[in-house]
Amino acid sequence: MEGPCKYQLDDLDLQILSILFNDSRTPFLEIARQCHVSGGTIHVRTKKMEEMGIIKGTKLLIDTSKLGYDICAFVGIKLVNCSSCEYVSEELKKINEIIEIHCITGDFSILFKIICKDISHLHELLTNKIQTIKGIQSTSIFISLDQIVDRNINI
Amino acid sequence: MEGPCKYQLDDLDLQILSILFNDSRTPFLEIARQCHVSGGTIHVRTKKMEEMGIIKGTKLLIDTSKLGYDICAFVGIKLVNCSSCEYVSEELKKINEIIEIHCITGDFSILFKIICKDISHLHELLTNKIQTIKGIQSTSIFISLDQIVDRNINI
DNA sequence: GGTGAAAACCGTAGGCT
DNA sequence: AGCCTACGGTTTTCACC
Numbered sequence: 640m641e642g643p644c645k646y647q648l649d650d651l652d653l654q655i656l657s658i659l660f661n662d663s664r665t666p667f668l669e670i671a672r673q674c675h676v677s678g679g680t681i682h683v684r685t686k687k688m689e690e691m692g693i694i695k696g697t698k699l700l701i702d703t704s705k706l707g708y709d710i711c712a713f714v715g716i717k718l719v720n721c722s723s724c725e726y727v728s729e730e731l732k733k734i735n736e737i738i739e740i741h742c743i744t745g746d747f748s749i750l751f752k753i754i755c756k757d758i759s760h761l762h763e764l765l766t767n768k769i770q771t772i773k774g775i776q777s778t779s780i781f782i783s784l785d786q787i788v789d790r791n792i793n794i
Numbered sequence: 795m796e797g798p799c800k801y802q803l804d805d806l807d808l809q810i811l812s813i814l815f816n817d818s819r820t821p822f823l824e825i826a827r828q829c830h831v832s833g834g835t836i837h838v839r840t841k842k843m844e845e846m847g848i849i850k851g852t853k854l855l856i857d858t859s860k861l862g863y864d865i866c867a868f869v870g871i872k873l874v875n876c877s878s879c880e881y882v883s884e885e886l887k888k889i890n891e892i893i894e895i896h897c898i899t900g901d902f903s904i905l906f907k908i909i910c911k912d913i914s915h916l917h918e919l920l921t922n923k924i925q926t927i928k929g930i931q932s933t934s935i936f937i938s939l940d941q942i943v944d945r946n947i948n949i
Numbered sequence: 950g951g952t953g954a955a956a957a958c959c960g961t962a963g964g965c966t
Numbered sequence: 967a968g969c970c971t972a973c974g975g976t977t978t979t980c981a982c983c
Contacts, residue, residue: 663851667977679980682977702847742940744936754947784896786894831969
């Protein structure tokens with residue numbers, strides 16, 4: 640194995656990924672022009688990377704504040720018992736406003752990202768939906784004042 | 795104002811968003827069929843939401859572990875002085891492996907998400923690129939063992 | 950593995966209701 | 967504001983190299 644990654648992607652694959660990172664809707668023919676190959680090749684390569692599971696899809700980026708969701712916060716959870724991690728994350732999953740959940744090492748067992756309309760909405764979700772989940776010892780809130788970067792790794 | 799959000803989106807707009815949340819590359823004609831309107835209408839609505847800044851674009855979702863980046867971690871930063879927040883985040887922005895940066899309230903001033911090949915890569919970045927930034931007092935690492943959810947809010 | 954062209958499909962603009 | 971039509975561009979496939 641000589642490539643930089645597990646799946647022996649060649650330079651062309653990486654170049655395609657790099658272009659799609661900047662704009663995931665770049666037409667294949669435009670990518671083809673930039674890479675000096677035919678559109679068919681881009682199609683085959685992209686499909687291959689999708690089948691490999693490298694490209695999982697695309698996510699719509701929206702300005703949640705314009706939808707009335709002004710608060711973005713991270714919440715760290717300490718569990719009474721580590722073994723309840725799976726149960727608690729399954730319960731968190733049911734809450735629509737939670738858009739990212741991670742099991743983590745360190746001071747907390749679970750870290751999640753939540754989007755709320757305002758502080759009282761956050762308060763209500765914490766009190767009535769989150770802190771009522773069995774096995775949670777405590778929650779620590781980190782409200783995002785500003786998201787400065789949201790991008791893909793540049794390979 | 796009677797809608798659920800600041801920008802008076804109607805049911806059709808919300809339905810379009812909802813479909814795009816599930817798959818941001820759904821063809822307009824397919825959305826049109828699901829919403830029982832013409833493709834042109836979907837085009838106009840989508841363009842309107844882009845112009846309003848509600849739809850900011852799309853982000854390619856990739857399996858970073860398949861690209862050889864096995865470690866995903868959150869890092870909380872305590873600053874010597876709150877006022878250096880902007881400077882520090884600008885410096886962090888220059889590091890490719892950092893894909894998300896937030897200014898936050900709470901125990902930390904800055905929280906960022908970083909993708910690394912392995913633990914030694916993370917160690918190297920922390921020691922040589924991150925902890926050398928002026929104004930950082932301490933860093934706390936939370937390694938993600940499992941990302942369970944990554945989605946948009948379901949309106 | 951790549952090419953180039955054909956066919957099917959989609960995005961976009963313009964006119965009409 | 968939505969519908970329909972038409973055009974230009976894109977995706978996808980496939981025979982050929």
